Amino acid sequence: MAAGFISQLSTTEPAAGAASIRATRDPAWLRYTLLGAALLFLGLFLVVPLAAVFTEALRRGVGAYFAAFADADALAAIKLTFLAAAIAVPSNLVFGVAAAWAIAKFQFPGKSVLITLIDLPFAVSPVISGLVYVLLFGAQGWFGPWLQAHDLKIIFAVPGIVLATIFVTFPFVARELIPLMQAQGTDEELAALTLGASGWQTFWRVTLPNIKWGLLYGVILCNARAMGEFGAVSVVSGHIRGETNTIPLHVEILYNEYNFVAAFAVASLLALLALVTLGLKSLVEWRARQPVRT
Amino acid sequence: MLRTLAVFAAAVLVEGAAAKSVELRNVSYDPTRVFYLEFNAAFAAHWKAKTGDDVVVKQSHGGSGKQARAVIDGLAADVVTLALAGDIDALHEHAQLLPADWQKRLPQNASPYTSTIVLLVRKGNPKAIKDWDDLIKPGVAVITPNPKTSGGARWNYLAAWEYARRKTGSDSGARTFVAALFKNVPVLDSGARGATTTFVQRGIGDVFISWENEAFLALKEFGADKFEIVVPSLSILAEPPVAVVDKVAKKKGTTAVAQAYLEYLYTDAGQDIAGRNYYRPRSPQAAAKYAAQFPQINLFTIDEAFGGWAKVHKTHFADGGVFDQIYSR
Numbered sequence: 001m002a003a004g005f006i007s008q009l010s011t012t013e014p015a016a017g018a019a020s021i022r023a024t025r026d027p028a029w030l031r032y033t034l035l036g037a038a039l040l041f042l043g044l045f046l047v048v049p050l051a052a053v054f055t056e057a058l059r060r061g062v063g064a065y066f067a068a069f070a071d072a073d074a075l076a077a078i079k080l081t082f083l084a085a086a087i088a089v090p091s092n093l094v095f096g097v098a099a100a101w102a103i104a105k106f107q108f109p110g111k112s113v114l115i116t117l118i119d120l121p122f123a124v125s126p127v128i129s130g131l132v133y134v135l136l137f138g139a140q141g142w143f144g145p146w147l148q149a150h151d152l153k154i155i156f157a158v159p160g161i162v163l164a165t166i167f168v169t170f171p172f173v174a175r176e177l178i179p180l181m182q183a184q185g186t187d188e189e190l191a192a193l194t195l196g197a198s199g200w201q202t203f204w205r206v207t208l209p210n211i212k213w214g215l216l217y218g219v220i221l222c223n224a225r226a227m228g229e230f231g232a233v234s235v236v237s238g239h240i241r242g243e244t245n246t247i248p249l250h251v252e253i254l255y256n257e258y259n260f261v262a263a264f265a266v267a268s269l270l271a272l273l274a275l276v277t278l279g280l281k282s283l284v285e286w287r288a289r290q291p292v293r294t
Numbered sequence: 295m296l297r298t299l300a301v302f303a304a305a306v307l308v309e310g311a312a313a314k315s316v317e318l319r320n321v322s323y324d325p326t327r328v329f330y331l332e333f334n335a336a337f338a339a340h341w342k343a344k345t346g347d348d349v350v351v352k353q354s355h356g357g358s359g360k361q362a363r364a365v366i367d368g369l370a371a372d373v374v375t376l377a378l379a380g381d382i383d384a385l386h387e388h389a390q391l392l393p394a395d396w397q398k399r400l401p402q403n404a405s406p407y408t409s410t411i412v413l414l415v416r417k418g419n420p421k422a423i424k425d426w427d428d429l430i431k432p433g434v435a436v437i438t439p440n441p442k443t444s445g446g447a448r449w450n451y452l453a454a455w456e457y458a459r460r461k462t463g464s465d466s467g468a469r470t471f472v473a474a475l476f477k478n479v480p481v482l483d484s485g486a487r488g489a490t491t492t493f494v495q496r497g498i499g500d501v502f503i504s505w506e507n508e509a510f511l512a513l514k515e516f517g518a519d520k521f522e523i524v525v526p527s528l529s530i531l532a533e534p535p536v537a538v539v540d541k542v543a544k545k546k547g548t549t550a551v552a553q554a555y556l557e558y559l560y561t562d563a564g565q566d567i568a569g570r571n572y573y574r575p576r577s578p579q580a581a582a583k584y585a586a587q588f589p590q591i592n593l594f595t596i597d598e599a600f601g602g603w604a605k606v607h608k609t610h611f612a613d614g615g616v617f618d619q620i621y622s623r
Contacts, residue, residue, distance in 0.1 A: 139368030139389060148368070156369040238369040239354045240319060253355075256487045257327055258515045 053271050056264035068254075068265035076242045077250035078269070080161065084233075084246065085226040088165040092222050096173025097215065101207065103174075104181030105189065115178070121170045129167050130235025133160055156238030161246065164232040169222045176218030177211055184210055213288035217281065224277040228270060315348040316551050321371035323358035323445050323534070324487040325508040329571035330375070336567060337558050341551065349551060357485030358445030365391065365539065372543045372552040375536045377445020377486075379403070380603035380611075382537050391541045405533035406559035407573035410591055411446075411453045413524040414493065414502040414509045421500045425526050426457040429501060430474040437499035438479055439489040441610075441617050445534070446486035448611060450503040453530040455610075456599045460528065473620035494521070505532070506588070507572035523589070531593040 058065055068074060099118060103111060121129060135141050137154040147154060154160045188210070192202040208215075230248040237244045245253065247270055254263035322330060334351040341349045354361065354369070358377035365371050366389045376382055385391040397404045415423050421434050429436050439447040451472065458471030480498060483489040486508055493502035494512050501524075504512075509523050536556050543549040558564050565575040569584035600606045610616045 134367050137368075140366060144368060153368075153370070155367065156364065238364050239356055240352050240369075241354065242352060256324075256491060 050271060053264055053268050056260060057268040059264075060261050064261050065265045065268075068262035069269075071262070073242045073245065074250060074262070074266055077245045077247050077266075080158065080245065081227050081247045083158070084162050084165040085223055087162050088169050088226045089219060089223050091166055092169055092173050093215075093219055095170070096175075096177060096218060096222075097211075099174045100177035100181050100211075101203075103178055104184075105186050105207075118171050118174050121168050122175075126168050126229065126231030127235055130164055130232040133163055133167075133236050155236045156240070156244060158244065160236035161233055161244060164236050165226050165229055168229050168232050169226045172222035172225060173215065173218035176214050176221070180211055180214040181207075213284055217284050217288070220277055220280050220284065224274060227273055315350065316548060318349060318351045318372045318548060318552055318555060319354070319370060320351055320373050320375055320555075321354045321361050321365055321369060322375040323361060323377040324355055324485040325446070325490075325505050325511070326375060326534075327353070327355055327487070328511065329507075329568065329573065332571065333559070333564060333567050336563055337555055340558060340563070341554065347551075349555075351555070355487070357439065357443040357488075359443045360484060365389075370542050370546070371539050372546065372548050373536060373538055373556060375534070377532075377534050378448060378603060379533070379535050380448075380607045381445060382535055383603060383607075385537075385539065389541075391539050392537055393540065396537045397535060399538075400536065400556060401560060402576050403533055404535040404537060405576075406536060406556075406564065407534065407568040407575055409506045409532045409534065409573055410529045410593060411449050411526075411532065412504060412506045412509050412529065412589075412591075413526060414504045414512060415500065415522050415524055417520050417522055419522055419524065423501045423524050425524075426454055426471075426475075426528075427461075429454070429478065429503075430471060432478075434478055434501060435480050435499040436475060436478045437481070437489055437493040437502040439486050440482040440484055443484040444486055444489070446505045446508070446532075447482075447489075448606075449505075449530050449532045451610070451617065452596065452600065452606065453526070453528070454503075456530065456594060457526070457528045469616065469620065476621055506574075510572035510587075525589045525591055527592060529591050529593055530599075531595045533595075 057068075069078070099114065102108070103115060133155055136143055137147060137160065138144050139148060154163070188206050189202050192206045197205070228248060229246075230252075233246055234249060234252075237246070237249055239245060239249060239253070241253070247266060251263050251267045251270070254260075254266060320330060320334075330351070330353055334353070337351070338349050341347060354364075354371075356364075358381045361369075362374070362376060362381035362384050365374060365385055374382060374385065379397055382392070382396060383394075386394050386396065400406070413423055413429075415421070421431075422428065423434070428434065438450045441447040441451045454475055455468045455472050459465060459468040462468065462471070481489075481492055483492055486505055489502065490504065490508055490512055493499050493504075494516055502509075506523075509521075513521055513523070536559060538549065538552045538556060540549070543552045559568070560576070562577065562579065565577040565580035566583070569575045569580050569587075572587070574588055575581050575584060596603065596606065608615070
């Protein structure tokens, strides 16, 4: 953009000549140094580690790579991760839309408190959020004795993992939608209402189409975090192999057992999920920028 | 031919109908991973042959103190196999999960195998580490896990303490020594295995205070050409104990099989697996068989030097105890 601006300047004011180009344009060495530094930084901190994951995973060949996924504990971990995401993402989708709708389109007392609460999981360390569930539902916790008397298991079992996942991914959808809906205002909804549409009709036909790309974007981010979460889940998991290990926890176990190929193989699955997420995210961003077709 | 097939099929059917499948959960500490993998398979075969039932043992591993905390918080363990008696005492103290005298229910303080604490150094011993004294020299980076969460780290701490106490003749001398030692520790991992990877895999530190079995395992996994074991002049007899968690097992109806599981640790087969995985077996036969692999070390017990875990915990590792005082300074 800077280059385009400069060239425009020099064509409209040819008299100024080379001097003005030099005055307004950074020297080549500076531009290339900055570009080089940025690329080097990206390469060192993103590309090299990502490449290392796949190189380590394939160190002993494709056979060993796939053997890591044939292991019963690995399969259980993959299943559990998908299960947690399959519950957490839809829950947060419904909650996020409801909260954003309430916050952006209506005025009510306590609105700023609600916005702050939505941000809480971003502010709190995931380990603390895990510990909170232990304090609530652990055997020595507030509801512990009641849960034990009724033979209900929450922490060190699947429900705890799902709860922790929902907690840490709570803000993603709502946070994505609130600014978008606020910017859009309530004009279209008011128009729909005056034309006789019911509340539901207004939501389905006016509000939802307006926010669909932002919503999808939030869901993708939410899903990525749900599958990759380590801290909170680690606290409530109990690390029982084949039962309460998710993919990130399984990677840690394999690594700690000197099983590096399998650790990196399973880690590469997470990396692939991240790459797919990035691809989807770019696609959504690109689609959202397209002019609205009528 | 058909008849035999039919008989065989019937036998399989009867067998299939009668065989139960039992699930046990063993909550253990960090370095026992490979050992229990092998032991669980052996026990499953033994139990199948004896009763016809299938038993699946699910493992959970982590720093011993952290694991005890999880069991107290409701992690349903049928058996615990932890790094030290103090952590199992905590199960009684904080949650009444088993009786106070749990350690008397199995032979030899309920510790079917023992181990000790040794020093692991890089090949050629570049910092010339020979004994505990060398760990407090300036410029020596020492790796040990955190005594607050790791059982192995507590044994490390106590071995160093007793060495210094015998040398200086006083507790205050020991305290100065251990404080100087922890000044040389760049990272405190939460469990023994994390500390091993820090030293072995990430290449941090000059000397690693380690469980003997963990040190042998590192030599086996990464090659004897990379590390050396240094045997200190004095070390501690580490007795990692095992116990059935009564409250959980009773509720799940697994008391009998959980008890049999722990007793199997004391059989020839169990002792042999322990020796093969670098734990010092208790039975004289297995101990003799594996005697050559273990160095001779002058060992003391926690009871004779410190008067038992309850006392040690209160003085050294409880909140505000000696460890907190020297480490926060």
